[in-house]
Amino acid sequence: MSQTISTVAFIGLGVMGYPMAGHLARQGLTVRVYNRTAATAKAWVAEHGGSHHKTPQEAAQGADIVLVCVGNDDDVREVTAGPQGALKGMAAGSLLVDHTTASSDLAEELAGTCREQGTGFIDAPVSGGQQGAINGVLTIMCGGDESEFARAEPILCHYARAVSLMGPAGSGQLTKMVNQICIAGLVQGLAEGLHFAEQAGLDQQRVIDVIAKGAAGSWQMENRHKTMIGDEYEHGFAVDWMRKDLGICLDQARRLQARLPVTALVDQFYGDIQVMGGGRWDTSSLLRRLRDLGRG
Amino acid sequence: MSQTISTVAFIGLGVMGYPMAGHLARQGLTVRVYNRTAATAKAWVAEHGGSHHKTPQEAAQGADIVLVCVGNDDDVREVTAGPQGALKGMAAGSLLVDHTTASSDLAEELAGTCREQGTGFIDAPVSGGQQGAINGVLTIMCGGDESEFARAEPILCHYARAVSLMGPAGSGQLTKMVNQICIAGLVQGLAEGLHFAEQAGLDQQRVIDVIAKGAAGSWQMENRHKTMIGDEYEHGFAVDWMRKDLGICLDQARRLQARLPVTALVDQFYGDIQVMGGGRWDTSSLLRRLRDLGRG
Numbered sequence: 348m349s350q351t352i353s354t355v356a357f358i359g360l361g362v363m364g365y366p367m368a369g370h371l372a373r374q375g376l377t378v379r380v381y382n383r384t385a386a387t388a389k390a391w392v393a394e395h396g397g398s399h400h401k402t403p404q405e406a407a408q409g410a411d412i413v414l415v416c417v418g419n420d421d422d423v424r425e426v427t428a429g430p431q432g433a434l435k436g437m438a439a440g441s442l443l444v445d446h447t448t449a450s451s452d453l454a455e456e457l458a459g460t461c462r463e464q465g466t467g468f469i470d471a472p473v474s475g476g477q478q479g480a481i482n483g484v485l486t487i488m489c490g491g492d493e494s495e496f497a498r499a500e501p502i503l504c505h506y507a508r509a510v511s512l513m514g515p516a517g518s519g520q521l522t523k524m525v526n527q528i529c530i531a532g533l534v535q536g537l538a539e540g541l542h543f544a545e546q547a548g549l550d551q552q553r554v555i556d557v558i559a560k561g562a563a564g565s566w567q568m569e570n571r572h573k574t575m576i577g578d579e580y581e582h583g584f585a586v587d588w589m590r591k592d593l594g595i596c597l598d599q600a601r602r603l604q605a606r607l608p609v610t611a612l613v614d615q616f617y618g619d620i621q622v623m624g625g626g627r628w629d630t631s632s633l634l635r636r637l638r639d640l641g642r643g
Numbered sequence: 644m645s646q647t648i649s650t651v652a653f654i655g656l657g658v659m660g661y662p663m664a665g666h667l668a669r670q671g672l673t674v675r676v677y678n679r680t681a682a683t684a685k686a687w688v689a690e691h692g693g694s695h696h697k698t699p700q701e702a703a704q705g706a707d708i709v710l711v712c713v714g715n716d717d718d719v720r721e722v723t724a725g726p727q728g729a730l731k732g733m734a735a736g737s738l739l740v741d742h743t744t745a746s747s748d749l750a751e752e753l754a755g756t757c758r759e760q761g762t763g764f765i766d767a768p769v770s771g772g773q774q775g776a777i778n779g780v781l782t783i784m785c786g787g788d789e790s791e792f793a794r795a796e797p798i799l800c801h802y803a804r805a806v807s808l809m810g811p812a813g814s815g816q817l818t819k820m821v822n823q824i825c826i827a828g829l830v831q832g833l834a835e836g837l838h839f840a841e842q843a844g845l846d847q848q849r850v851i852d853v854i855a856k857g858a859a860g861s862w863q864m865e866n867r868h869k870t871m872i873g874d875e876y877e878h879g880f881a882v883d884w885m886r887k888d889l890g891i892c893l894d895q896a897r898r899l900q901a902r903l904p905v906t907a908l909v910d911q912f913y914g915d916i917q918v919m920g921g922g923r924w925d926t927s928s929l930l931r932r933l934r935d936l937g938r939g
Contacts, residue, residue, distance in 0.1 A: 451843075474857050486857055511853045513845060521843045525836045525850050529859035532832020532905065539903045540825035543892070546901040547747075547817045549809060554818050557807045561770050561782055562880075563825035565861035584858075596839070605842035606933050607835045608912075609828065609905055616904075637902050 352502060353377055356410035358403050358426050358433060360387050363446070363473065364416035366480040369395050370506040371414075381406035381426070403427070407436030412502055416446040419591055420453045427457060439465035444499050446487075448472040448588075450595050451517030451524075454490055458516035467495035470516060471503065472523035476584055484508040488526075490518035524596045530630070531593060531613040534567050538633035541575055545638070551576045571631040578638070583629030590617045590626075648798060649673055652706035654699050654722050654729060656683050659742070659769065660712035662776040665691050666802040677702035677722070699723070703732030708798055712742040715887055716749045724756060735761035740795050742783075744768040744884075746891050747813030747820075750786055754812035763791035766812060767799065768819035772880060780804040784822075786814035820892045826926070827889060827909040830863050834929035837871055841934070847872045867927040874934070879925030886913045 353376060357368035360382040368391065372378045378397035382388040388399035400406040403426040407413045413433045417423055423445055427433050437443065443461055445454065445468070454470035461468035469491035479485045483506040489496055496512045503510045513522045540563070544551045555572045558564070574582065593614040600607045616633055623639065625632050649672060653664035656678040668674045668691035677699045678684040684695035696702035699722040703709045709729045713719055719741055723729050729739065739757055741750065741764075750766035757764035765787035775781045781803040785792055792808045799806045809818045836859070840847045851868045854860070870878065889910040896903045912929055919935065921928050 474854070474859075476858075486853060488853055509853065509856075511849070513849060513853070518845060521840070521845055522850050522853060524843075525840045525845070526854045526857065526859045528839055529832050529836035529854065529861075529864070532835060533829045533859065533861060535905045536825050536828020536832070539828060539901075539906050540821045543824055543896055543899065543901045543903065544817070544821045546899040547820075547895070549814060549817055549821070553807070553809060554821050557782060557784055557805065557809070557818060558770070558822045558825065560805075561822065562772070562862050562866075563770075563822045563829065565825075565829060565863075566858050567861075568825070570858075599843070600839055603839065603842040604937060605835075605839045606936055607839065609831045609908065610835050612905060612908065640902055641900060 352411040352498070354379065354410050355502065356381070356406040356413040356433065358406060358413065358415045359417040360391050361416065362477045363480045365391060366477075367414075367416060367446070367506045370483050371502070372397055374505050379406045379410055402431035403429070403433040404431045404436040407433035410437070410441060412442045412444060412499060413437055414444045414446060418447065420449045423447050423449050423453060423457075428460060434460065434464065434466070437466050442467040442469065442495055442498055444469045444471050444503070446471050446473055448523050448592050448595070449520060451490070451520040451599060454517040454520050458491065467492065467498070468516060469495055469499050470519040471499070472519055473507070474523065474526055480506060487511070488513055488519040488522040490514055490516045490520065521599070524592070524599060527589070527592045528596055528607060528610050530567070532609045533565055534630055535609070535613045535616065535633050537565065537567055537571070538575070538631070538637055541572070541634055542637040567631070571629070574629070575631050575634045578635060580625065580628035580632040580635060583631065585627050586617050586620045586630060586632060587626040589630045590614065590621065593617065648707040648794070650675065650706050651798065652677070652702040652709040652729065654702060654709065654711045655713040656687050657712065658773045659776045661687060662773075663710075663712060663742070663802045666779050667798070668693055670801050675702045675706055698727035699725075699729040700727045700732040703729035706733070706737060708738045708740060708795060709733055710740045710742060714743065716745045719743050719745050719749060719753075723753060730756065730760065730762070733762050738763040738765065738791055738794055740765045740767050740799070742767050742769055744819050744888055744891070745816060747786070747816040747895060750813040750816050754787065763788065763794070764812060765791055765795050766815040767795070768815055769803070770819065770822055776802060783807070784809055784815040784818040786810055786812045786816065817895070820888070820895060823885070823888045824892055824903060824906050826863070827885075828905045829861055830867075830926055831905070831909045831912065831929050833861070833863055833867070834871070834927070834933055837868070837930055838933040842937075863927065867925070870925070871927050871930045874931060876921065876924035876928040876931060879927065881923050882913050882916045882926060882928060883922040885926045886910065886917065889913065
């Protein structure tokens with residue numbers, strides 16, 4: 348199990364990384380953290396112990412595993428392969444795990460770089476949101492070598508309910524993309540259904556009560572209908588993040604010659620929501636977009 | 644409860660109506676049946692007892708409740724308000740219940756006609772499919788007056804798990820439309836996700852195992868992914884029926900000024916599947932459409 352791993356580095360203490368790193372500290376691991384905004388890293392250390400560092404390179408020194416959870420491909424490149432990136436601090440035999448939702452190309456690129464310098468790499472995007480991170484019940488989709496996955500798994504289990512190896516480097520990212528593609532069409536369908544129900548003068552809650560257990564049912568219907576009906580979107584998974592993810596999906600789909608007509612359309616709708624000032628709203632705000640068009 | 648109702652008529656013994664009427668016979672009710680293809684009505688009577696009749700009008704004579712389950716608006720009009728329709732045979736105080744998925748306009752029209760002749764009307768489209776009908780666990784969405792609903796409910800409960808009054812005449816149909824709208828976007832999203840997974844070379848089953856419990860999860864994912872991955876569509880809810888339903892939805896949406904961009908697009912995709920010869924395939928064949936475009 349994880350007995351040989353005693354020191355980890357955690358790069359990126361955002362809404363996900365902050366609680367994820369916290370679970371590792373509570374398991375008795377020595378956690379070395381880096382965050383772009385240093386004040387957050389200091390606050391984290393004040394709460395959990397461990398040490399904060401000025402650069403990813405410094406945080407990575409002496410770590411058996413370096414965990415990264417930042418914004419996008421460019422952020423990952425900077426904190427890993429940049430001039431003061433973690434790769435410069437990592438010892439041979441250590442392991443880099445990237446939790447960022449990023450492109451599978453980046454994952455393959457980093458896997459290659461790590462191989463050259465005798466370190467390992469796992470791409471490991473997560474789902475389950477901020478609550479999942481806080482409660483330590485994330486789902487983690489991994490890509491990489493089996494032996495490296497076996498080393499990472501016990502650490503990841505400290506904040507995950509399910510950790511799965513999906514295939515070689517990049518496969519974790521590709522699996523996360525499937526997840527986001529399924530969600531995009533699903534949430535738009537749900538939004539159109541609730542919008543239609545409202546226009547028809549139906550009691551939307553009563554409609555959901557009747558249809559939620561049947562063939563139209565979904566996690567999104569179950570967990571988002573109340574706030575959608577209430578026109579509340581100050582929570583959940585932000586449109587800005589979803590657009591970033593869908594951009595990755597559509598870019599990848601172009602190269603794979605996969606056809607995603609509805610995903611592409613819903614991505615455009617999320618663009619409309621950004622124009623409406625809703626970049627921070629939950630993805631279910633597709634309903635507000637339909638409503639506001641009607642009021643315009 | 645239903646003690647005052649002893650005789651019912653059932654018009655339309657298709658894949659849904661045949662087992663639904665069977666449940667009523669097994670409850671000891673006297674069931675008078677009519678079916679366009681007379682041989683099916685004869686076979687039903689041979690199996691369940693009751694009586695078969697040459698016209699809907701004749702079947703409706705002496706029935707406390709007349710239940711209809713046919714194909715579309717025109718079929719309903721013919722078997723109810725046509726020259727030999729059920730309305731001509733119904734006594735004052737009796738009740739017409741339409742299980743067909745049809746327009747809410749038709750429901751309002753029939754409710755008016757029934758009111759004029761001293762009978763009652765409930766629109767009562769169902770969900771749950773052929774298996775739900777056979778197992779007597781349908782969901783029924785009703786529109787109509789409360790007192791008339793109260794008379795129909797104990798009869799409908801013989802083949803339903805849930806029977807709900809959604810509002811005045813037409814509200815059952817409108818609720819069913821919300822259900823179909825939610826399904827259209829959802830299934831296309833699922834199809835795009837599985838198509839992407841295949842193009843990316845992922846193990847589709849493993850991907851579903853990982854994401855099905857999370858934010859991308861749905862009844863459709865749970866119940867249709869195996870056959871979708873296996874490219875099997877000779878089951879379930881046929882594309883031809885879904886197109887009919889979506890036609891009703893889009894027509895109604897136009898009048899309600901509701902915006903259904905993805906529903907409209909998916910309706911077009913179902914049109915493609917009809918051109919591919921897949922009118923009888925399950926609605927999840929949206930995945931085959933994406934695949935076949937790639938092979939063309």
